[in-house]
Amino acid sequence: MRITDVTTIKLRYEPPLAMADAIHYMPERPTLLVQVHTDEGIVGLGEAAAYGGFLESTEALILGELRRTVLGQDPFRIERLWSMMATRAHQRGRRGMLMMAISGVDIALWDIVGQATRTPLYRLLGAYRDTLDAYASAGFYAVGKDAAALAEEVGGYAARGFKTVKIKVGRNPDVMLNPLHDMHANDYALATLEEDIERVRAVRAAIGPGVRLAIDANNAWTPSVAIRFMRQAEALDIHWFEEPVATEDVDGSAEVARQLDVPVAGYETETGLAGFRELIARRAVDIVQPDVIWTGGITECRKVAALAQAHGLPVIPHVFSSAVASIANMHYIASLPNGGLLEFDQNPNPLRSELFEEPITVSPDGTVPLPNRPGLGVRINQATIDRYRVERHIP
């Protein structure tokens, strides 16, 4: 079998109300799908992360650089193709957008191998489990959403059967060195540190003591602010503390992890095995959070998970984009002995809930089964593609 083409699909959904985490303003959900075509008619599907960026930036890497590398090649040689894609660009980018682009192609290659061997991808990867436990990921900032409204929102997830929920903290312009100051819409839906404590307290009261609560600061804080905040929030029984400090501040994150009993989780904003090696080996995280559409595909994320396992650490991937990101990460998570928990975005996004003919759904007991079909095991809903497809994302 030979690769005959690599193509992309650009999608964009604009929710009625913009949302924000500590530093990122999100008025839209841009999505970049990747298709790898073969001479046997099998087409592999993947997604390349595009968080906050223009879709054309990552698309140019895929169509201009990676496509040329994989054309005419055997799609089963994923390790070799991954290495060629990464090595040929090494003078210009070893992390960031290059890894996002490689991720999209890599996932599509694994989908091809699964389809060609008539095997669900997670079974090809070792099938540690057949179902995942989902956690509700939401609790963003939005205009007019006060602590009471947030508590009502998150209480609803607990009522629907989620045993773990996660909310955002850190959108604090009063905090020194908060990257928020340099970001788009840095006056949107702000909170003081004290108000953030109140937000966490209100959510804990709404969900009760039996539901696990994680908080996510999206790189907003310095180590001292993170430690001080968590000492105040400690009585609220925080299950994990996600991305407390800047991604590059590995020593700072290790200090936060050392000082606190609450596990530090991260860093979705890191890419590549070498980046995760630093986080893991230097004990900057207690929970490791790669993402197959961002970190470098399934190939690279499996190595990250193995490294985490060697250090006795669990892997709870970042999953926050289209249904393709969800299903690709699901296959990966199901293959891991040190995984099992699935991030399930609760914000409205038809690119997650309507992209497949059979949507990924959470059972009333909070679990999600893996599909028993070859490869990723999904069929795209063409009407959803037609509705949200954009030819140009640059305004």
Ligand SMILES: [Mg+2]
């Ligand atoms: Mg996060």
